[in-house]
Amino acid sequence: MLFWIIAAALVAVIALLFALALLRGHAQDDMAPAAAYDVQVYRDQLKDLERDIERGVVSAEEGARAKLEISRRMLEADRKAQAGSDLARAPKGATMALIAAGIVLFGGAVGLYLRMGAEGYQDKPIAQRMAEANKLYDTRPSQAEAEKTAKERQLETPKVDPQYAALLERLRAAVAKNPDDPKGLELLARNEAVIGNFDAAWKAQQRLIAVKGDAATAADYAQQGELMIVAAGGLISPEAEKVLATALKKDPKNGLSLYYVGLMMAQNGRGDRAFRIWDGLLRNSEQSDPWVPLIEQNINELAWLAGENDYTPPMPRGAGPSQADIAAASDMSPEARQQMIRGMVDKLNDRLAQQGGTAEEWARLISSLRMIGELDRADAVYAEAKGKFAARPADLARIEAAHAAPAGKALEDAGAAPGAGAGPEAGLPGPSAQQMQDAASMTPEQRQQMIQGMVDGLFDRLTTEGGTPAEWARLITSLATLGETERAKEAWGEAQQALADNPDALAQVQLAAQQAGVAQ
Template sequence: MLWFTMAGMAAFAALAAIWPVLRPSRPPADADPAASEAAFYKAQLDEIQRDVERGLLPQSEATSARAEAARRLISTGAESPKPASPSRNRLRLAVAALVAVGVPVIALPLYVYLGRPQLPDEPLASRAPASLASSDIEAAVAGVEAHLIAKPEDGKGWAVIAPVYMRLERYEDAARAYSEALRLLGEDGARRAAYGEALVAAAGGVVIDTAREAFAKALDEEPGQPQARFYLALAAEQDGRKADAIRDYEALVADAPPDAQWVEAVKARLASLKGESPPQAAPAASAAVPEAQKAMIESMVSRLANRLASSGGSVDEWARLIRAYTVLHEADKAKAALADARKALAPDPNAVASLDALAHDLGLGDAN
């Protein structure tokens, strides 16, 4: 079918090219001197007739003038145009034949060479998301941002761009977008929980106080909301309230739908808390499970650690780093960060005391 289509297209292109060559053309009157002269004498005859009608020219003079003008008109030969010469017709036919044959002869090899018809088609639906250029995504985000600058009260716009910010690891922007969407569109349990998750991601995986408030409010709006329940269990784990964390994780697993993809990952975390061997778990697909975002958290923690190592920071920032390593089950790094924090904050007894309390809560050893 493809080749028939291509043949038809080639024939149409060739016809379009040779039609002007085959079509008989008639030059304009002003391009032929003989035609111009004939037009002049015809006009002269008409003028003679008008002069006679107006009484400006006697009949005897008019007759002789008509005869002279008619003679000259006949001599121009304008009444019988010459047919095209055989040589000219042959030239036109030769050009038409050359175009008709040359167009497909040249076009087909060019298509085979440049068009690569042997490649299979690639429907848009089957293309991998990675094939989308990052510049296209950035351009789309920039377009939405420009729209929101012009219309900051568009709650749906904020709701649309918030999860995109999360995928782009722009967590603070995501938190702000979710906050605006909640303000403009009203409370929604799932959106409030997503807002809390963005706050956790921006804090390097630590469930900070504002995130806890968001998850608690999400449960008020939607009791049983799994994302909020998970992060509150994680908060208990980070606080060193191991028994509470185990209880909350177990309740979350017990209430989970049979087809929930995040259950196995929660079971693995539960087993880790209990000191048991984790079950064989399928990869978690839920945004509520940190294992599914481990690379994201590690990236945030790495940036925080580098900044604290080079520029120092407050006791809260050091505590955030230590808790983040604990969340990632990297006890050695947590202990190293604790030692660095004690050294950096040694001149502040209150900060050191806060670090000692944190070490005790997280089970990182004694204060010294």
């Protein structure tokens, strides 16, 4: 009812404005036009001029010239008045036609709304939306129903090369003869998918998993789930969901399964949950992973559904230094290593300036700039990042922790090898100049052994004597880079106890632990 009251009030106001405009136009029609008024003014000027000539105020010669000019203007004004008199009043027929058109348009709009509109449609509370999403999830078609619908919608059957079809028939016969041959089942699943026979493909993959038993990997289950989804026309059925769940049980970080679970959430009205899953997956994916471009195309819309109005998609890990880059840094001279680090820092700086990035990336840039001694640039980036993340307290805390950390907090933030200094000027509590010089003459194995010894020594000292937040952070990231995740977790636990009474210091170490993947 409120809708109709508001709509009627708006129509009444608009109609009143139109009526006033028409009445004002008729009122102006009855007034003398501006040109006619000008004619009268010029006549008065001529009379005044005659009196001035008689009194001798104006000479006869000047008066003649003025009369000529005033007469010329009066004639022009009279011409305009005569020409405008025929157009001054709008035809009554046109006015009536305008009113009739307005009535027809208004009546047509009301009729169209009553026929096609959603009269009485109410707002949906969150609880109701969730209930509808759950109903949509619970009433999904089964795998068989979805595949049947997909086949009905298929426009044409893919054509298969006769030679390829003959080879596939031989493969099918071989697998039928020896149904427990893993290699044959693997080939059959792959080739059935090639010709678009996805139903047979996922069933062959299912048989392969049964043959493998406990040896079946998360990737095996994820592949079966994907084949089932494609066979169902893109819909994720309850059966496919169970297969994906098994894959994630074996490997919670399986990217293909996480992508399809997020897609399933989006299909069933839970874009908010899809966003959380895809955002986390994007942060832990390589640039070359096949699901990355698909997520990047859709995640901004999901972010809006999840209430993230100021969301910037994170860059995949392939956009930064790889483990190979880090390993290669240990074989470089200090000068070459410093140059490599500076190049990576500049590259990160350019990308964030042009495309933006996550709070973690801004924090890494700030700490990297401080590490290589460019404190002014670090301060400028810090000021820019504060503006970008002012409305996000958690992200802002990471930015501030990176800026508050001692210069050169963590070499690994810029992709250098643990224990490998950026040079004496960086001010790191790490290897001395003499150690750096000695390392340059070592073999890679000797240098790795030296690095391991330095990390072990730092671990022993910090766990027995304690140390600064920067040292704890460097120890955790170094252990993680060396692949010693359990020791990194142990170091994080020790740091929490050692710095329990210093929240600011603990926040610095927590940032390093999060980047190393050993803390939430």
